[in-house]
Amino acid sequence: MRKESFLWFALASSFIVLVFITVPLLRMLSAPSLASLWETICEPDVYRSIWLSLYTGISAALICFVFGTPLAYLLARSQFRGKKIVEAIVDLPIVIPHPVVGIALLGLVGKNFWLGRVMQELGIRIVGSPSGIIMVMTFVGLPFYLQAAKEGFASVSPRLEHVSRSLGASMFATFIGITFPLAWRSILSGIIMCCARAISEFGAVVIIAYHPMIAPVLMFERFQSFGLRYSQPVAVWLIVVCLLLFISLRLVGRSSKKINIGSRR
Amino acid sequence: MTIRIENLVVDLGSFHLRDINLTLEPGDFFALMGPTGAGKSVLLEALVGLVPITGGDIFIDDRKITNLPPEKRGISIVYQDYALFPHLTVLDNIRYGLRFHLHEKGAAPIDDLVGRLNLNPLLQRYPATLSGGEQQRVALARALAVSPDILLLDEPLSALDPNFRQDLRAHLKSLHQASGATFLMVTHDFSEALSLAQRAAVMNQGELEQVGGIEEIFCRPTSTMVADFVGMKNLFKVEFSGSMARVAGLEIKVGREAEGLQGYVAIRPEDLILSKEPLVSSVQNSFAGSVAAIRSHGFFYEIDFAVNSLIFTAVITNHAFFDLELAVDDGFFISFKATAVHLL
Numbered sequence: 329m330r331k332e333s334f335l336w337f338a339l340a341s342s343f344i345v346l347v348f349i350t351v352p353l354l355r356m357l358s359a360p361s362l363a364s365l366w367e368t369i370c371e372p373d374v375y376r377s378i379w380l381s382l383y384t385g386i387s388a389a390l391i392c393f394v395f396g397t398p399l400a401y402l403l404a405r406s407q408f409r410g411k412k413i414v415e416a417i418v419d420l421p422i423v424i425p426h427p428v429v430g431i432a433l434l435g436l437v438g439k440n441f442w443l444g445r446v447m448q449e450l451g452i453r454i455v456g457s458p459s460g461i462i463m464v465m466t467f468v469g470l471p472f473y474l475q476a477a478k479e480g481f482a483s484v485s486p487r488l489e490h491v492s493r494s495l496g497a498s499m500f501a502t503f504i505g506i507t508f509p510l511a512w513r514s515i516l517s518g519i520i521m522c523c524a525r526a527i528s529e530f531g532a533v534v535i536i537a538y539h540p541m542i543a544p545v546l547m548f549e550r551f552q553s554f555g556l557r558y559s560q561p562v563a564v565w566l567i568v569v570c571l572l573l574f575i576s577l578r579l580v581g582r583s584s585k586k587i588n589i590g591s592r593r
Numbered sequence: 594m595t596i597r598i599e600n601l602v603v604d605l606g607s608f609h610l611r612d613i614n615l616t617l618e619p620g621d622f623f624a625l626m627g628p629t630g631a632g633k634s635v636l637l638e639a640l641v642g643l644v645p646i647t648g649g650d651i652f653i654d655d656r657k658i659t660n661l662p663p664e665k666r667g668i669s670i671v672y673q674d675y676a677l678f679p680h681l682t683v684l685d686n687i688r689y690g691l692r693f694h695l696h697e698k699g700a701a702p703i704d705d706l707v708g709r710l711n712l713n714p715l716l717q718r719y720p721a722t723l724s725g726g727e728q729q730r731v732a733l734a735r736a737l738a739v740s741p742d743i744l745l746l747d748e749p750l751s752a753l754d755p756n757f758r759q760d761l762r763a764h765l766k767s768l769h770q771a772s773g774a775t776f777l778m779v780t781h782d783f784s785e786a787l788s789l790a791q792r793a794a795v796m797n798q799g800e801l802e803q804v805g806g807i808e809e810i811f812c813r814p815t816s817t818m819v820a821d822f823v824g825m826k827n828l829f830k831v832e833f834s835g836s837m838a839r840v841a842g843l844e845i846k847v848g849r850e851a852e853g854l855q856g857y858v859a860i861r862p863e864d865l866i867l868s869k870e871p872l873v874s875s876v877q878n879s880f881a882g883s884v885a886a887i888r889s890h891g892f893f894y895e896i897d898f899a900v901n902s903l904i905f906t907a908v909i910t911n912h913a914f915f916d917l918e919l920a921v922d923d924g925f926f927i928s929f930k931a932t933a934v935h936l937l
Contacts, residue, residue, distance in 0.1 A: 487676040493663035494641050494670050495739055496693030505689075509680050 353567075360561040368561035373546065377562075378569055381543040384458055385527035388465035389519045392473040397515070400474050401503070404481035422471045426531030429467055434535055437463075460536040465526035473522035480514020481507060516581040520574050527570060594619055594653050594742040594775055596640075602648035603632075603639050610635055610799045613649070617743075617792075622769050622776045624786035624807065627796035628822060633779040636796070637745045640777075641670050653742055664693065669736035673748040675728040677720035683731050684716040690739035706734045709771065710764060726757030730764065737772055746778040750785060758785075765789060783823065784935075787811070787857055795819045826906040827860040838934070841901045846878050848931030857936075864933035865907035867896065867917060872928040879928040884921050894919075898927050 368374050403415065421429065437444045437454040447454060454460040484507050492502040530544040538545060543566045551559040596617040603610040610632050617623050625633050638644045640651060642663035650659045658666045677686050687703055707713055710730040720728055729749060736744055750758045766789060769776050780786050786793055787807055794804040803810055803819045811828045814820035831838035831845070838845040838858050845858060866872065871879045882900035894914045898905045905927055
């Protein structure tokens, strides 16, 4: 009897959780009329901000992929003194409040620090530029990519690498031919997670670059100046575009998975 | 190729290999045996170059390979769990190593390997769709395709069903003869070691306890550890004819046709029965002989019993020992069922 009542409790709370997540999103999606959606996407400010969000987010994810992959591999494969510390450092961007991230980065590349001044002399603009946005997004997205890629590498049996080495492949050839293809699905989902996290960043970006406006900043501005009804359509468009991006990435991942396993008899 | 391991020391913190000295002659089929945790797999991984070596050297002929990376050693390895690359077809698995050996002699004839291992129908399949026996055949083909000097086999048969095991054993034998490579196989299974290997070593706690011919290890263990480990006290080389095994003028009933087997029988000491009168029946072997030695082990006695030129070792309880009033040189009968005879 007790067991059964617990089951009911579990089902009920699961239902509440799902409703809590889906209802606000559905409400927001259905709030704007089709006409207002169409009108909104035709505004240059809107489509420019969505495009900016997309390409800065994707760039951040690619930077994480290029620089994070070797680190993720090391963390998955090797044991060394201080590994726990490295892992804690890598997770820091998750636990630091977002405005703090923005302020920390601004302190580094702003006019009040020599690095910022040197960069200004060289003509590299970080504050208020897409590069600054990409930098912030990379900072907050890295842990998500690293975690997924590390798990992917850890799931590849070291024996496969051993066999590959004994057959004549160097460490690098083994990584390219065996480890990377086998961890590819986790790496891809890491890229998606990282990209999603990057596009959703607001607090840190707004400190480094209020202009040019990424979509979340534009939404915030419209909400502040004109109210809810004017920020909702932008939100819908951002969600739709992101969903399309992530679904298509997943599909790419799945079709390569099919090739991997082949037909079962 | 001759492989010489000299004073090899591996230190893995909680586990050590100490002063391993071993020489494998060209074309050897060598069995490495020992209880779990003895360090057999660590020794294999040290040979491949996957664990750091603390001291000593490894030579292939006169080439020192101690500090070479795994890809430069010319040593292939086959694991118990096959370790096939799951994202590659059978053919691509087998061909995997070839591209790294393009500029070398004779790393080409995979057709011969594929044919010998009956892999032709499987070439386009993926490893996940193969049975254990098929996977292990692919792993063997992949390891031998690069014409290694040495093939290491880490319990290659133990994950297989018994009927596949027999089949793969035959394959191993023919591959060993055809490839000319030196095979070093880790195994738990004595019949496997006896039927495949010429020489063997028993390893215990990171050291080699005994190295020698395979028969020598089984019949003349030099330490109690090896004796306990090989456990088969009554191991005799025999000639089979029909369901009989002949040795030293005795005809031992073995209860089934044994043609084509290697020619050893083994009987566990506790399956031997000592008696004053012969116990004759159609399924029973009964021979007359005399007590050669008596050893007390507390709860039981171990009796060496001479029949013609053979020594049987039996284990009896203290109670039976006093009932029988055994004494050295007394004449007794020793009996065992045909079904208690292990054929190897």
